[in-house]
Amino acid sequence: MxxxxxxxxxxxxxxxxxxxxxxxxxxxxxxxxxxxxxxxxxxxxxxxxxxxxxxxxxxxxxxxxxxxxxxxxxxxxxxxxxxxxxxxxxxxxxxxxxxxxxxxxxxxxxxxxxxxxxxxxxxxxxxxxxxxxxxxxxxxxxxxxxxxxxxxxxxxxxxxxxxxxxxxxxxxDVLCTATPELTGRIRAELGIAPGSTVLLYAPTHRDYRKGFVPRLDPERLTRALGPGWVLLVRAHYFYGRSAGTVPGGRVVDVTGHPCVEELCLAADALITDYSSLMFDYACLDRPVITYAPDWDAYRAARGTYVDLLSGRPGDTPGAVATTEDELCEVLRSGAWTSPEADALRAAFRSRFCPWDxxxxxxxxxxxxxxxxxx
Missing domain, CATH: 3.40.50.11820 (CDP-glycerol glycerophosphotransferase, N-terminal domain)
Known part of the structure; x- marks a missing residue:
């Protein structure tokens, strides 16, 4: 050849x-x-x-x-x-x-x-x-x-x-121009019932670990939140086309979905740890929840440019949780949509989405x- x-x-x-x-x-x-x-x-x-x-x-x-x-x-x-x-x-x-x-x-x-x-x-x-x-x-x-x-x-x-x-x-571009009709069509194709609150959980990979080891129990979280909540779970593409979740119910494995932008449009909020998806999702001006149970290990292993847990405007995109219980409380208490979270998101969008x-x-x-x- x-x-x-x-x-x-x-x-x-x-x-x-x-x-x-x-x-x-x-x-x-x-x-x-x-x-x-x-x-x-x-x-x-x-x-x-x-x-x-x-x-x-x-x-x-x-x-x-x-x-x-x-x-x-x-x-x-x-x-x-x-x-x-x-x-x-x-x-x-x-x-x-x-x-x-x-x-x-x-x-x-x-x-x-x-x-x-x-x-x-x-x-x-x-x-x-x-x-x-x-x-x-x-x-x-x-x-x-x-x-x-x-x-x-x-x-x-x-x-x-x-x-x-x-x-x-x-x-x-599609995140900036999508219509409510497009978002509704995507949610319908994913089998999401009208009126549901949809969370997209999209953790990134860890350089210091092998395979997809989620630090969140999706079934436990949706049970704690109660009816009306749907959790879309998307594992990093390094780990194949499945997150290994149990099919059915209010937890939907969308790892194999071909278009992550469509998943962003379908979601009312993003839950992620250190994925760069947070910077793209911020274009939608919807809540971003940082779930960082191993921040110190991640930062020590690879180094980071942004201190997500600092609480500083421009660094932290919204509400923060470091344990499953904290994450559940952030969602149930409404802290993820609070004025404080909104202000952090606005500063984050101003820093990272000025040209979108x-x-x-x-x-x-x-x-x-x-x-x-x-």
């Missing part, structure tokens, strides 16, 4: 070909998906092709072109596409050619240390090569930033000569692709 790839590298670039990837080839998702959709609208002459691993090919929506990572078609696509869009990295180590344009969208606002800031935490970086991080960064032409905090962080931890696109996250206005994807496409003038 290497010899054939070298031949393909001598072929001319296709000015009408773009290749997309997300979450290490898990399918159509995140910022690349929003850019792809907007590019089909604004530059329909540019054909978009997705990279997907063979074990995730069933995730591909009907009619969306794709190539399997490592295949002959993959290497030819990587050799000849003019535009490269990814929120992580393309597999296999490709050669970026002169004339190729690489947009790195990233996939979250950084709470934990990233890039070169991980150097003090070598035991938990799974053997990551910092030399490869720098080499990968040198391939980027554009780095997308969700907010000023991200811009400052990317500049430091991924040092190179790319252009920062301070546009906000395209994946959040529903038009980020359009800004990205108009900067990266040759959009015809009207």
């Amino acid at each position: 290497a010899g054939v790839y070298r031949v393909d590298l001598r072929r001319p670039l296709d000015p009408c070909l773009a290749v997309y990837g997300a979450y290490w080839n898990r399918g159509v998702a995140c910022n690349p998906a929003a850019v792809y959709a907007k590019a089909r609208e604004l530059v329909p002459h540019i054909r978009g092709v997705w990279v997907v691993s063979s074990r995730h090919r069933d995730r591909m929506p009907p009619g969306v072109p794709y190539v399997i990572e490592g295949s002959r078609a993959y290497w030819r696509t990587m050799a000849t596409a003019t535009y490269l869009v990814n929120n992580s990295s393309f597999p296999g180590g490709f050669t970026k050619r002169p004339g190729q344009i690489y947009l790195q969208t990233h996939h979250g606002t950084p709470l934990k240390t990233m890039g070169l800031d991980q150097l003090p935490y070598p035991a938990l970086t799974n053997g990551v090569s910092f030399e490869r991080i720098v080499a990968h960064t040198d391939q980027w032409d554009f780095s997308l930033s969700a907010n000023p905090h991200s811009t400052e962080t990317w500049d430091r931890v991924y040092p190179s000569s790319y252009e920062q696109l301070t546009y906000g996250y395209p994946r959040n 206005d529903g038009h980020a994807a359009e800004r990205v496409v108009r900067r990266v692709f040759p959009v015809p003038s009207n």
